[in-house]
Amino acid sequence: MISGVSIAYDGVPIVSGVDFTLARGAIGCLLGPSGCGKTTLLRAVAGFEPLASGEIHLHGRQVAGPGLNLPPEERRAGMVFQDFALFPHLSVARNVAFGLRFLGRRERRVRVAELLELVGMAGAGDKYPHQLSGGQQQRIALARAMAPRPDILLLDEPFSSMDAELREQLAREVRELLKREGVTAILVTHDQLEAFAMADRIAVMSGGRIHQVGSGFDLYHEPADRFVADFIGQGIMLPGRVVDDRRIDTELGPLTGTSPHGLAHGTPGEVLLRPDDILHDDASPLRAEVVNRAFRGAEYLYSLRLASGQVILCLVQSHHNHAIGEHIGIRVAVDHLVAFPRETGSHTQE
Amino acid sequence: MINATVTAGSPRSRPGYWAWGVIALALTLALPVLVVLGFLFAPAGEVWEHLAATVLQDYVVNSLWLMLGVAVGTLIGGVGTAWLTSMCRFPGRGLFEWALLLPMAMPAYIIAYTYTGLLDFAGPVQTLLRAWSGWGYGDYWFPEIRSLPGAVVMLSLVLYPYVYLLARAAFLGQSLCVLDVSRTLGNGPWRTFFTVALPLARPGIVAGLSLALMETLADYGTVQYFGIATFTTGIFRTWFGLGNTVAAAQLAALLLGFIFLLILLERLSRRQARYHQTSQRHQAIRRYPLRGWRGLVAFVFCLIPLALGFLLPAGQLAAWALEVASTSLDAAFWRLVGHSLGLAAAAALLALLLALILGYGQRLRPTPGVTLAVRVAGLGYAVPGTVIAVGVIIPFGWLDNQIDAWMRATFGLSTGLLLSGTLAALLFTYLVRFLAVSLQTVESGLGKIRPSMDESALSLGLRPGTVLWRVHLPILRGSLFTALLLVFVDVLKELPATLILRPFNFNTLAVRVYELAADERLADAAPAALAIVFAGLAPVILLSRSITRSRHAQPH
Numbered sequence: 070m071i072s073g074v075s076i077a078y079d080g081v082p083i084v085s086g087v088d089f090t091l092a093r094g095a096i097g098c099l100l101g102p103s104g105c106g107k108t109t110l111l112r113a114v115a116g117f118e119p120l121a122s123g124e125i126h127l128h129g130r131q132v133a134g135p136g137l138n139l140p141p142e143e144r145r146a147g148m149v150f151q152d153f154a155l156f157p158h159l160s161v162a163r164n165v166a167f168g169l170r171f172l173g174r175r176e177r178r179v180r181v182a183e184l185l186e187l188v189g190m191a192g193a194g195d196k197y198p199h200q201l202s203g204g205q206q207q208r209i210a211l212a213r214a215m216a217p218r219p220d221i222l223l224l225d226e227p228f229s230s231m232d233a234e235l236r237e238q239l240a241r242e243v244r245e246l247l248k249r250e251g252v253t254a255i256l257v258t259h260d261q262l263e264a265f266a267m268a269d270r271i272a273v274m275s276g277g278r279i280h281q282v283g284s285g286f287d288l289y290h291e292p293a294d295r296f297v298a299d300f301i302g303q304g305i306m307l308p309g310r311v312v313d314d315r316r317i318d319t320e321l322g323p324l325t326g327t328s329p330h331g332l333a334h335g336t337p338g339e340v341l342l343r344p345d346d347i348l349h350d351d352a353s354p355l356r357a358e359v360v361n362r363a364f365r366g367a368e369y370l371y372s373l374r375l376a377s378g379q380v381i382l383c384l385v386q387s388h389h390n391h392a393i394g395e396h397i398g399i400r401v402a403v404d405h406l407v408a409f410p411r412e413t414g415s416h417t418q419e
Numbered sequence: 420m421i422n423a424t425v426t427a428g429s430p431r432s433r434p435g436y437w438a439w440g441v442i443a444l445a446l447t448l449a450l451p452v453l454v455v456l457g458f459l460f461a462p463a464g465e466v467w468e469h470l471a472a473t474v475l476q477d478y479v480v481n482s483l484w485l486m487l488g489v490a491v492g493t494l495i496g497g498v499g500t501a502w503l504t505s506m507c508r509f510p511g512r513g514l515f516e517w518a519l520l521l522p523m524a525m526p527a528y529i530i531a532y533t534y535t536g537l538l539d540f541a542g543p544v545q546t547l548l549r550a551w552s553g554w555g556y557g558d559y560w561f562p563e564i565r566s567l568p569g570a571v572v573m574l575s576l577v578l579y580p581y582v583y584l585l586a587r588a589a590f591l592g593q594s595l596c597v598l599d600v601s602r603t604l605g606n607g608p609w610r611t612f613f614t615v616a617l618p619l620a621r622p623g624i625v626a627g628l629s630l631a632l633m634e635t636l637a638d639y640g641t642v643q644y645f646g647i648a649t650f651t652t653g654i655f656r657t658w659f660g661l662g663n664t665v666a667a668a669q670l671a672a673l674l675l676g677f678i679f680l681l682i683l684l685e686r687l688s689r690r691q692a693r694y695h696q697t698s699q700r701h702q703a704i705r706r707y708p709l710r711g712w713r714g715l716v717a718f719v720f721c722l723i724p725l726a727l728g729f730l731l732p733a734g735q736l737a738a739w740a741l742e743v744a745s746t747s748l749d750a751a752f753w754r755l756v757g758h759s760l761g762l763a764a765a766a767a768l769l770a771l772l773l774a775l776i777l778g779y780g781q782r783l784r785p786t787p788g789v790t791l792a793v794r795v796a797g798l799g800y801a802v803p804g805t806v807i808a809v810g811v812i813i814p815f816g817w818l819d820n821q822i823d824a825w826m827r828a829t830f831g832l833s834t835g836l837l838l839s840g841t842l843a844a845l846l847f848t849y850l851v852r853f854l855a856v857s858l859q860t861v862e863s864g865l866g867k868i869r870p871s872m873d874e875s876a877l878s879l880g881l882r883p884g885t886v887l888w889r890v891h892l893p894i895l896r897g898s899l900f901t902a903l904l905l906v907f908v909d910v911l912k913e914l915p916a917t918l919i920l921r922p923f924n925f926n927t928l929a930v931r932v933y934e935l936a937a938d939e940r941l942a943d944a945a946p947a948a949l950a951i952v953f954a955g956l957a958p959v960i961l962l963s964r965s966i967t968r969s970r971h972a973q974p975h
Contacts, residue, residue: 115599115602115603116602116603117599117602117705140602140607140608141599141602141603142602142603142604142605142606142607143605144603146603147603147604148599148600148603150594150596150599150600151596152594152596154594154596154597154599154600155597156597156600156601156615156619157619158618158619158621167600167601167604168603168604168605170605171605213600213604214600214603214604217604217605219603223603
């Protein structure tokens with residue numbers, strides 16, 4: 070549990086007033102662009118960064134707070150680093166055994182074998198790190214961090230050095246493994262697909278604070294603010310005017326949601342439109358001009374320009390092959406409206 | 420349409436003259452070492468048996484004790500300061516980071532002379548002690564600096580920077596995450612240092628240590644002055660005292676054996692070091708703050724080698740130099756300076772020229788023969804000046820005698836010694852000894868010019884000569900300057916080879932310091948010694964600049 074945590078370097082706040090709670094056995098994720106303070110927060114949990122204020126509890130035990138800052142070796146927090154940080158002078162088995170020095174020889178050997186088996190690296194114990202591939206090194210790093218049965222496992226961008234195609238698959242594999250072992254874990258990443266594949270609870274961070282905590286589904290479909298709307302998934306903001314608590318009039322006609330959108334009547338607002346909210350329909354009277362298109366295999370992502378010049382995104386099955394400059398029929402399909410008050414000069418938003 | 424046949428191999432097939440030139444050059448430069456090694460197979464004479472029965476054991480035992488002592492001294496000083504300045508934060512850290520290199524400017528023999536003057540009975544330390552305590556002669560015990568332990572301290576004080584430099588590079592090269600991992604696995608800072616940081620830095624530390632030990636074995640000035648019988652002093656005595664060339668050369672060969680072991684150790688360590696680099700990604704180092712008394716301890720620990728290895732002796736030299744400035748800065752002194760500078764500059768230029776020939780030879784025709792030849796040409800760096808001098812005198816003398824005999828037989832006139840005892844022989848010795856220094860610098864400079872740069876320049880229509888001028892030279896300029904400077908300073912400091920091979924009545928600064936010190940005129944030696952130390956500061960400044968740069972180059 071992280072409550073009210075702030076961290077500063079030389080008076081410059083890096084993380085400010087962050088709260089994040091994770092149930093035992095759950096997998097959490099700190100997701101955000103680089104420089105958002107997520108790694109700093111993770112390192113604070115591990116004990117490498119002192120807190121400016123706030124408290125950190127691991128399994129009900131306070132490890133950091135006012136006047137208290139347990140050193141990393143007393144926190145029972147295992148950590149897997151971005152570059153895996155295997156000890157190059159030790160064999161795989163001795164790497165995994167590194168945190169087990171309080172066990173007897175026999176127990177240690179049993180535990181090491183158990184973990185190597187668990188990560189699918191049985192029999193690799195006598196190899197040295199430089200003889201392993203990146204994926205294998207990562208599994209050993211995981212096994213090493215899990216060996217002393219830490220109260221919490223911290224993973225700092227563990228898949229970032231992997232091939233992009235492998236990341237999601239690895240993330241799912243690691244998730245299964247952690248779930249099977251009932252390990253509580255926090256993952257740090259800037260890759261939302263990785264976060265979706267692995268975490269139960271995702272905290273979206275930027276500028277040193279948490280914008281929203283929720284499941285991947287929540288974050289995508291019910292972003293709490295513009296930053297989350299922008300950072301998670303793709304989409305555009307379509308200007309409109311609020312008619313009533315469920316309806317906003319836009320260039321694409323009146324859009325009605327199934328639940329209240331929360332904006333005041335008559336005010337200018339903006340509706341979040343995901344590419345999958347816009348459907349291609351040749352029969353529709355609503356037309357837009359194709360200004361760009363990206364082929365993605367099964368589908369095309371079209372950028373369409375409306376009459377006002379506003380560009381929207383539209384995901385279409387790839388057998389609908391339209392050339393740039395062509396006008397195609399579209400229709401809006403939203404059941405839940407995500408809307409924010411109109412922002413002046415909203416392009417400054419990062 | 421592309422229609423071509425591509426054959427593997429060098430696209431620019433040149434005649435092999437360059438390759439043969441490189442190989443011939445390398446063989447010439449390797450000649451002294453080969454000559455000395457050749458004497459291993461010469462029949463051992465009576466003198467050798469005499470040596471073996473009497474002093475050889477002393478040489479071996481003293482050299483081993485010296486190496487052991489220097490190893491302990493440089494390890495404690497070098498590793499300790501490297502760890503503190505690279506991983507911890509305490510007052511003065513940034514200053515120490517480069518200032519700890521300063522003792523490198525101090526040749527061992529000069530620091531030995533200086534401390535002898537400082538600590539002997541009439542020196543300032545004992546005088547002060549007597550003034551305080553009221554003791555007289557014989558009332559108290561004072562450590563004798565002119566002893567084996569004294570030599571160990573002297574050598575350690577000026578050689579620890581080798582260990583410091585390489586240990587520091589190793590610590591900085593370690594993935595910091597590795598240290599963090601150890602902490603998360605339940606190890607405290609001290610345990611982490613001993614179980615992770617130190618084993619990981621071991622190859623670097625061992626490489627630095629073997630360099631320091633090579634210098635220890637090569638030292639002549641210190642052990643000679645302190646009256647310790649080691650290989651280098653033994654070679655001198657056997658040669659000049661007993662007049663036995665063969666036995667001297669055999670001693671030299673034995674010394675080479677020790678050196679080769681150290682080279683092997685160094686090479687192995689460096690190879691191993693590659694595996695010990697796990698991270699390509701370096702984070703900014705967050706140094707561990709040492710507060711209160713811990714910071715003070717760290718400060719003092721770093722100050723001791725700096726003060727004793729540089730500040731104190733340099734201060735003493737400066738004081739002496741001021742004392743004698745009015746009398747000793749005469750025309751003779753400036754002539755010495757002229758000799759030293761001229762000789763050093765000539766050697767530096769020649770070394771650079773040869774290094775370029777070898778470096779380009781290897782780049783243009785990297786055949787196994789050429790690569791081996793270049794390696795062989797660089798062998799001299801580890802070989803003590805005394806050994807090289809022996810290896811130069813013998814073949815040169817032989818050649819002189821052959822020419823003389825032939826001339827007498829053919830024309831009836833004697834040419835005497837044409838080569839021996841000339842500046843040419845001395846320069847050749849310097850080249851053998853220091854070529855590796857400029858070769859290494861030139862090679863690393865050439866390494867920065869990737870073949871694709873040549874190719875892209877050629878594809879842009881430049882002729883090969885123009886490529887050299889417009890691409891290589893601008894990139895290499897810094898390296899070429901460094902190569903010149905390093906050899907220049909090394910030659911300036913060199914003592915034993917100069918002592919043996921200089922032409923009659925030709926003195927340099929280093930030789931003059933040696934002579935004056937031998938006459939116990941330590942103060943009079945100070946101006947020349949100080950001049951050498953000043954020159955020695957130049958490469959130290961270069962090194963410390965690169966240290967500062969590497970620190971700024973770290974991302975974040």
